[in-house]
Amino acid sequence: MPLVKDGQPVENTWVTLGDGDAVPADGAIIVTLARWTADKDALSTRTAPVGVEVPGTTPAADLAADLGRLGVIAIRFPIFRDGRGFSLARDLRERHGYGGEIRAVGHTLPDQYQFLIRCGFSTVEPPDGKDPALWAAAYRSITVAYQASIGEETPLGLLRRRFVGS
Amino acid sequence: MTHHATQPTAPANAPAHAGIYRYDAVDRQFVAERVAQFRDQVQRRLSGVLSEEEFRPLRLMNGLYLQLHAYMLRIAIPYGTLTGQQLRALAGIGRRYDKGYGHFTTRQNLQFNWIRLEDTPDILEALGAVDMHAIQTSGNCIRNVTTDQFAGVAADAVADPRVYAEILRQWSTLHPEFTFLPRKFKIAIIAGDHDRAVIRAHDVGVKVKTNEAGAIGFEVYVGGGLGRSPFLGQKTRDWVDEQDLIAYLEAVLRVYNRLGRRDNIYKARIKILLHQTGLAKFTEMVEEEFASLRGPRYHLDPAIVAEIRRHFAPPPYDDLAETAVDAVPGTAFARWLETNVAAHRQPGYAAVTVSLKPAGGIPGDATSDQMEVVADLADRFSFGEVRVTHAQNLVLPHVRRADLAEVFAALDAAGLGAANVGTIADIIACPGLDYCSLANARSIPLAQELSRRFADPERQKAIGDVSIKMSGCINACGHHHVASIGVLGVDKHGKEAYQLTLGGDPTLNAAIGDLLGPAMAEEEVADAVEKVVDLYLARREPGERFNDTLARLGRAAFKETVYAAG
Ligand code: HEM
Numbered sequence: 001m002p003l004v005k006d007g008q009p010v011e012n013t014w015v016t017l018g019d020g021d022a023v024p025a026d027g028a029i030i031v032t033l034a035r036w037t038a039d040k041d042a043l044s045t046r047t048a049p050v051g052v053e054v055p056g057t058t059p060a061a062d063l064a065a066d067l068g069r070l071g072v073i074a075i076r077f078p079i080f081r082d083g084r085g086f087s088l089a090r091d092l093r094e095r096h097g098y099g100g101e102i103r104a105v106g107h108t109l110p111d112q113y114q115f116l117i118r119c120g121f122s123t124v125e126p127p128d129g130k131d132p133a134l135w136a137a138a139y140r141s142i143t144v145a146y147q148a149s150i151g152e153e154t155p156l157g158l159l160r161r162r163f164v165g166s
Numbered sequence: 167m168t169h170h171a172t173q174p175t176a177p178a179n180a181p182a183h184a185g186i187y188r189y190d191a192v193d194r195q196f197v198a199e200r201v202a203q204f205r206d207q208v209q210r211r212l213s214g215v216l217s218e219e220e221f222r223p224l225r226l227m228n229g230l231y232l233q234l235h236a237y238m239l240r241i242a243i244p245y246g247t248l249t250g251q252q253l254r255a256l257a258g259i260g261r262r263y264d265k266g267y268g269h270f271t272t273r274q275n276l277q278f279n280w281i282r283l284e285d286t287p288d289i290l291e292a293l294g295a296v297d298m299h300a301i302q303t304s305g306n307c308i309r310n311v312t313t314d315q316f317a318g319v320a321a322d323a324v325a326d327p328r329v330y331a332e333i334l335r336q337w338s339t340l341h342p343e344f345t346f347l348p349r350k351f352k353i354a355i356i357a358g359d360h361d362r363a364v365i366r367a368h369d370v371g372v373k374v375k376t377n378e379a380g381a382i383g384f385e386v387y388v389g390g391g392l393g394r395s396p397f398l399g400q401k402t403r404d405w406v407d408e409q410d411l412i413a414y415l416e417a418v419l420r421v422y423n424r425l426g427r428r429d430n431i432y433k434a435r436i437k438i439l440l441h442q443t444g445l446a447k448f449t450e451m452v453e454e455e456f457a458s459l460r461g462p463r464y465h466l467d468p469a470i471v472a473e474i475r476r477h478f479a480p481p482p483y484d485d486l487a488e489t490a491v492d493a494v495p496g497t498a499f500a501r502w503l504e505t506n507v508a509a510h511r512q513p514g515y516a517a518v519t520v521s522l523k524p525a526g527g528i529p530g531d532a533t534s535d536q537m538e539v540v541a542d543l544a545d546r547f548s549f550g551e552v553r554v555t556h557a558q559n560l561v562l563p564h565v566r567r568a569d570l571a572e573v574f575a576a577l578d579a580a581g582l583g584a585a586n587v588g589t590i591a592d593i594i595a596c597p598g599l600d601y602c603s604l605a606n607a608r609s610i611p612l613a614q615e616l617s618r619r620f621a622d623p624e625r626q627k628a629i630g631d632v633s634i635k636m637s638g639c640i641n642a643c644g645h646h647h648v649a650s651i652g653v654l655g656v657d658k659h660g661k662e663a664y665q666l667t668l669g670g671d672p673t674l675n676a677a678i679g680d681l682l683g684p685a686m687a688e689e690e691v692a693d694a695v696e697k698v699v700d701l702y703l704a705r706r707e708p709g710e711r712f713n714d715t716l717a718r719l720g721r722a723a724f725k726e727t728v729y730a731a732g
Pocket residue numbers: 231233238270271272273277349352367390391392393394395435595596597601602603604641642643644645
């Protein structure tokens with residue numbers, strides 16, 4: 001499945017492993033949180049980057065100690081209505097200073113794309129069968145934002161709000 | 167994107183002084199983009215690209231509900247303040263796209279009940295032309311912030327709560343993190359001891375106050391809410407510095423977003439989270455979050471507060487002496503002065519409440535013609551400003567006392583002269599089974615019947631400030647829990663039936679009314695309400711208020727009267 005980044009389709013260079021799948025010798029991989037917790041030391045000795053997929057219910061604090069070793073954190077949305085992933089991403093960025101890729105996987109809507117970006121997501125994996133072009137169209141549909149957000153580091157905007165992504 | 171946002175332009179003849187937040191180019195751009203986005207979403211729905219399940223949250227984010235007979239569009243009236251020009255635009259929309267009327271609600275909003283999906287983008291565009299929209303009037307997001315209808319007018323307030331309501335409106339608009347919460351989230355704000363916004367029945371209630379040094383801060387209540395399990399908000403903080411308002415609310419919202427229940431929609435409100443975790447633990451989690459959020463990034467800059475305060479500067483009042491108004495005792499005008507006219511902090515002025523509760527009328531309904539009358543009166547006599555109250559009335563906030571007779575005559579001629587604000591005839595009622603797909607029973611016909619029964623001004627006066635509030639189901643949109651006498655529609659073996667609750671109180675001493683007894687049929691309700699009122703009149707001590715009599719006599723006495731055979 002291609003990803004969407006900055007409104008453009010990009011290739012997904014990461015392979016997501018199930019818990020039973022063998023770990024390949026090289027290539028970037030994404031593992032479950034359970035596998036990461038059990039095997040993190042072994043997984044970290046590989047030269048290729050490793051990432052973890054977590055549900056939105058995961059407390060950011062549970063990942064805090066490992067952030068330096070994780071190349072991507074994929075946050076899964078079971079359904080677009082479940083907004084916990086937004087808080088998790090923001091917590092990882094703002095409170096824990098995570099600078100790597102945060103990816104939205106699972107069920108999201110293009111209409112949520114700007115919210116995702118503003119909470120610190122870098123990439124989105126559109127749900128199966130959904131056209132990435134819809135995300136491209138949504139990327140700049142609203143150019144005004146009223147709150148401080150990830151990527152806008154100045155104090156709370158309100159009247160000084162800026163235009164998103166421009 | 168199939169449509170481009172139309173170039174936003176300033177509305178023609180925007181009143182210079184009405185105390186609304188006047189949009190700038192950026193705000194207009196935002197609303198125009200949002201209309202274009204919704205037009206596109208409607209297109210995608212009509213062409214089948216979006217499923218109803220996917221479209222639903224998007225339409226709800228734009229205030230569009232699917233009701234029993236048609237779509238219902240709920241229009242945001244931020245903190246219940248609008249200009250005469252905006253009200254005129256609403257009248258026009260009602261005439262063109264609805265059946266010539268609209269319904270003002272307990273959320274200080276306006277609902278149109280007969281809307282076609284295809285028309286909604288055009289309606290939103292017409293709203294955008296007068297700096298209005300329907301964003302976040304529905305859905306699991308932060309809803310329209312409500313406040314005191316006498317904001318900026320009441321002498322008992324320490325500040326104008328609209329300043330902070332507007333800050334919260336901007337902050338919560340398309341909030342990236344808090345737009346897919348477990349459930350809806352309602353914030354109300356006041357700035358004095360007299361609570362006209364029922365803040366303790368909201369997810370978050372804010373009371374603006376000052377300390378000894380004269381600095382502004384906020385007292386915060388969390389976890390109020392009516393509905394199936396009513397709770398009163400509990401104080402989580404006695405003082406939040408002005409600069410930390412946003413940080414503190416972000417902390418509350420983040421705790422809620424992360425931990426609020428998502429497995430059961432009836433348990434998803436923050437009131438349940440607070441109840442289940444307990445106040446101490448909940449407060450501790452909020453404080454922990456707040457400590458991490460507090461700081462320069464989340465500071466509310468005093469310059470911004472000052473800039474927004476400028477929008478709510480008092481209008482250019484005339485320098486008047488306090489004037490007595492002549493009225494012949496016993497006339498309708500004299501009565502109206504007593505009930506519908508409130509004190510104003512500016513000498514020579516008064517705040518006029520326009521009752522939308524004529525005897526036999528539908529609470530909160532106004533025809534397009536009536537809206538235009540009020541809009542014109544606002545422009546002529548009230549600096550172009552109108553307010554909507556949570557009790558489903560309108561307010562002309564700044565009328566010269568010398569003009570009151572003329573204003574009353576014009577209102578009366580339009581069927582808007584009912585002199586019953588704050589009386590038992592000032593009934594709150596939700597749309598009920600006449601419109602609402604969730605209803606168990608109708609509220610409207612019963613509200614009409616009760617308003618006829620209590621139409622006599624002398625009797626209203628004798629009864630005093632006893633309130634009747636009706637909801638067509640347990641969701642409590644009509645605030646029945648906080649009424650002296652609440653009427654709740656229930657389903658009894660497939661038939662519409664009603665229960666009474668007694669002893670609710672919407673003020674800062676808030677109380678939830680108690681159920682009186684078994685459900686009764688529609689024909690029995692008005693008699694039952696009269697029996698309750700009559701017992702109160704017969705047994706009260708001089709000056710005693712309804713809830714005090716109720717407490718003194720006990721509920722059993724009232725129950726006995728209502729359910730006594732024959
Ligand atoms: C006609 C369509 C409407 C629908 C489908 C609807 C739906 C609901 C539902 C489901 C609740 C319960 C929420 C909960 O307990 O979590 C609720 C509460 C409420 N609604 Fe409505 N409502 C409608 C109309 C209105 C109207 C017309 C008003 C204003 C008159 C209103 C104001 C409120 C208020 C004040 C509450 C209770 C306060 C609270 O949120 O706890 N609603 N509504």
